[in-house]
Amino acid sequence: MSSEAPEKDAKTEDPSHKKLEDAHKKGDVAKSQEVVTWFMLLGSAIIFAMMAPSTATALMEPLKVLIMDADRFELGGEGFISFFNRLAFSILGVVLVPLCILSVCGIVANLIQHKPLLSAEPVTPKLSKISPLAGFKRLFSSESLVNFIKGVLKITVMGTVLFFVVWPERDRLDTMMTADPAIILFEFQEIGLKIFTATLIVVTLIAGADYMYVRQKWWKRQMMTVQETRDEYKQMEGDPKVKGRIRQLRHDRSRSRMMAAVPDATVVITNPTHFAVALKYDREMGAPKCVAKGADAIALRIRELAKESDVPIVENPPLARALFASVEVDGFIPNEHFKAVAEVIGFVMRLKKGAGWKSS
Incomplete structure (x- = not known):
């Protein structure tokens, strides 16, 4: 224990830019x-x-x-x-x-x-x-x-x-x-x-x-010691735990907004169990837009919301995997998938105009 203390307190790290700037400000x-x-x-x-x-x-x-x-x-x-x-x-x-x-x-x-240096630190009265x-x-x-x-x-x-x-x-x-x-x-x-x-x-x-x-x-x-380097990094960049919590909160808010958009989707294309991509389209839009996507548990939740809101669910594993990998939430689908998506949306529109649609 005593042999580790000197090594821990040893100044083995080069001073950071902030350390040098602080020293310069102090004169x-x-x-x-x-x-x-x-x-x-x-x-x-x-x-x-x-x-x-x-x-x-x-x-x-x-x-x-x-x-x-x-x-x-x-x-x-x-x-x-x-x-x-x-x-x-x-x-x-x-x-x-x-x-x-x-x-x-x-x-x-x-x-x-x-x-150039202008500091009152060297002439500041100190008891020492x-x-x-x-x-x-x-x-x-x-x-x-x-x-x-x-x-x-x-x-x-x-x-x-x-x-x-x-x-x-x-x-x-x-x-x-x-x-x-x-x-x-x-x-x-x-x-x-x-x-x-x-x-x-x-x-x-x-x-x-x-x-x-x-x-x-x-x-x-x-x-600086290793501990001083870590403390300064935390001070400048923020505590990694706090940053992780902030990222988690942002992710949760983003997921909540995404799930809230599922009931307004035009169609949900599934894998059928591993992937789910919710698309929205109307005649005023230039191309279909992805309003939600997810895998596994999130895909299951998207399908559940689609069923509750009577949003058509179409099983198309190749298209679902391709869309999941190539399009982001709130992004329009790429041109290479436009024809396949158009066929799906056209199929859904014809069913809605015909005998009606009941999500199952």
């Missing part, structure tokens, strides 16, 4: 922070490569004025306020484009990992989030240990890479202190691009590995 998605870091670094590298010179030039002039004419500004005076406003607008103009680029990178970093016991468990959980190891490895690898990138440039860094500002800016940009390139290469590997780890862990968390 539970596979998201690697390292992928976000990679995109932010990429955006920063683009900004540094394209805008570093122009940004320095845009800020150089107002800062030069501030440094050279610092003794001429009166603190709180109109000149100082005017200069400060110009400097603020210059800084705003410089940082606006980088902020837009970084915002786009942040959005793309999330959209590339999962579809403020519980000291729950916090202690999270602090010393396996996930925290993995994140700690990832952080140490990342710092170690990044530090090693940056060392090998910057160390060969140590002589240039010494000479930059006494070089012309324009040369310093160019050399700083060149060294900076090397650092960004090396960092992006390393972070690409880290982000790829981290995303696969996070994705696999998230997928494992979404997996």
Whole structure:
């Protein structure tokens, strides 16, 4: 008994589409922070490569004025306020484009990992989030240990890479202190691009590995037990017992309507005992219509109703079997049986017009 319990509760089934949709609505998605870091670094590298010179030039002039004419500004005076406003607008103009680029990178970093998400579930107050016991468990959980190891490895690898990138440039860094500002800016940009390139290469590997780890862990968390799969199927499709009962009720109502149409039939064609097909025809109809049919017990009931209502019963086993197999209730008879049925109905009509008909 105890050996069967773990197997029963084991999550062995892939998550259903509904399970994944519910998790997405709750904000539970596979998201690697390292992928976000990679995109932010990429955006920063683009900004540094394209805008570093122009940004320095845009800020150089107002800062030069501030440094050279610092003794001429009166603190709180109109000149100082005017200069400060110009400097603020210059800084705003410089940082606006980088902020837009970084915002786009942040959005793309999330959209590339999962579809658009708007959920208040992650920020909804929960007692488990403020519980000291729950916090202690999270602090010393396996996930925290993995994140700690990832952080140490990342710092170690990044530090090693940056060392090998910057160390060969140590002589240039010494000479930059006494070089012309324009040369310093160019050399700083060149060294900076090397650092960004090396960092992006390393972070690409880290982000790829981290995303696969996070994705696999998230997928494992979404997996379902066999019982959960059955419960969800019942919830979505309905309980099979209930559906069976509904089908039975519909079948019973359909049979009741069918039996109610037998007294108005023109003729009942029988096997004579296994099949019975009740047909109705008048001159306004294009072809005879099947109003009831059945086999065995239902056929017997159709014959009984026909006798009670004095509906003619004609024994024609081949025709009865053919009609039972080819025509549905409330459907018109197929063309291939029209001639045989017409003969039967014509025979019944002649008998009714003659000495009369008494069903037997």
